[in-house]
Amino acid sequence: MLTKTPQEAWSEFLETVEKRCSPTEFQNWFAPIRLREEVSEELCLEVPNIFVQEYLINNYKKELSSFLSVKATGELSLSFTISETKKAEPLPQIPLNQLASPSSQHALEVKLNPNYTFQHFIEGPSNQFVKSAAVGIATRPGKSYTLMFIHGGVGLGKTHILHSIGHQVRERHKKLRVYCITTEAFINDLVDNLRNKSLDRMKRFYRSLDVLLVDDIQFLQNRPNFEEEFCNTFESLINQGKQIVITSDKPPGQLKLSERLIARMEWGLVANVGIPDLETRVAILQHKAEQKGFRLPQSIAFFIAEHIYNNVRQLEGAINRLNAYCRLMKLDITQEVVESTLGELFQTSSHKKISVDNILKSVATIFGVRISDLKSSVRSKDVSFPRQVAMYLAKELINDSLMRLASAFGGKTHSTLLHAWKKIAGLVKKDERLRRQIDMARRNLEA
Known part of the structure; x- marks a missing residue:
């Protein structure tokens, strides 16, 4: 094997891989790779972006070691360069208010909810991993996982975590440029800039960010033109080592997006926010009640939590309704009052056929x-x-x-x-x- 040139070894590796993986995988990850030059016994590959490099090393390092020589340090005799056409252009450090056009970015930026912080996020088995990862990212943005993809059902706390990251980054890293936006707002922003012929300005703005927080990426489905621009922004920031956090109601593989974008999102840290268990729901109810300034007996909290279980937002709505009713009617909180006030929110059994x-x-x-x-x-x-x-x-x-x-x-x-x-x-x-x-x-x- 050592008598072969690195180029010949690479060709043999590609032939082997092409037989093992699907045609789509080969076209996405291996076809774009180009040979650069031979440096003594080292193979130099030109890749379109850092995603391809990471994918190759993370998934095929063992196979590569069978074809390529190994250095004295134990590392493969392999180096990478990023294609010149894919490298992000160096951008001057311009203040956000100068980069943003008055009619678009400032108006579309999502203001971080002051109540959506890590201190107000109730942790339980269903969201413990997500919160830990989010805290790590907010502490060292762009260092541990440059991309985090958070998915889960409606009202389970995805936006809360997203805003919590934004708050902590702004508090601890005051010089970093943080921008939070919904996918719908990103689409509207793109439309406005296309109409005003200011697309280059929008690109410079997004590519100058240090932390980009994007909510509800599922709204990008079935919009290929908008998806392409988002993917370009996405790649530019990742190649610069900047931080991106995305939320969705489904995992990447279940979204109707291009294979290119799905593969890039799956490359990052994918974390699920599950339905909170009974104890977590009780803790959420009591925390929300405390924020409203009234005491919720534990037995009542358990009673509510046993009947509202799919949606944290509904739990908060139940506390708001119960608090307002008891204050206005000057009533103590009892199970009878809860049933009469929140009965329509309770999730009861139906007789539909289960499959x-x-x-x-x-x-x-x-x-x-x-x-x-x-x-x-x-x-x-x-x-x-x-x-x-x-x-x-x-x-x-x-x-x-x-x-x-x-x-x-x-x-x-x-x-x-x-x-x-x-x-x-x-x-x-x-x-x-x-x-x-x-x-x-x-x-x-x-x-």
Whole structure:
């Protein structure tokens, strides 16, 4: 192998990889790479952006070591350069108010909500990882994970975390340029600048930022022209080592966006905000009540939390309504008052037919996994355990043969489903957290 030139070794590596990966993956990640020059025994590759470099090293380092020589330090004899056409142009440090046009950026910037800070964010098992990662990013923006992608259902705290990052960065890094915007506002901004023929000014503005916070990226779906400009801005900032945080109601792979943009978003730190468990919902209710200046008895908080469980925003709305009603009517907070005041918000059971697809969707949301993974043959614990929970629920809630139920899980056998049901049935008796997760899944299915 050592008698071959680095170029010949690279060609052999490409031939091997092309046979293993899909045509789309090869075209996205390997076709754009160009050979530069040979420096003694080192292979120099020209890549269009840092994403391709990171993808190659993170996913194919072991394979590369089989084809390329290794230095005395143990590192591959490999170096990279970024294509000149993709390098970000150096920008002068111009104040934001000079870069922004009066009719666009200042008007569209999202003002950070003063209540959306880390101090007011109630942490629980469903959001602990997201909060920890967000605090790390806000402490050292652009250093740990230059891209963070936060996804989760409506009203679970994605915007709260986004604004919390903005607050902390502005507080601790006063010289950094922080900009928070919704995807809809970004689209409107682009339209305005196209109309006013000031697109270059908009590009300079966004590429001058140190921290870009983008809310609700799902609104970029089915808008290819706007998506392309966002992707260019995205790449420019990442190549400069700047920080980007994006929120969405779905993980990247479930968005109807280009493979190019999805691949870049999946390259970053992808974190899910799940539905809060019962204790977290109780803590949220009591914290919101404290902010409003009234005491919420723990028994009442548990009663409300057991009936409102899908949406943190609804919990806050329940506290606002309950507080206003009791103050105006001069009533003490009792369960009867809660039922009469919040009854229409309570999520009660219905008689709709439950299907395996509904179960998979509910379990995927609670455990933060993809529906496609639950139906796949992946055996890692973070996927196989939720899959077993889904099988348990299917047997418990659907009156059908084991064979037909199992086939809905990607063609599994009835013995696999029966084994999963027995395992979860045994665990649920002694695992309180699992019992609550299953109860939550049942409520989601019945709501």
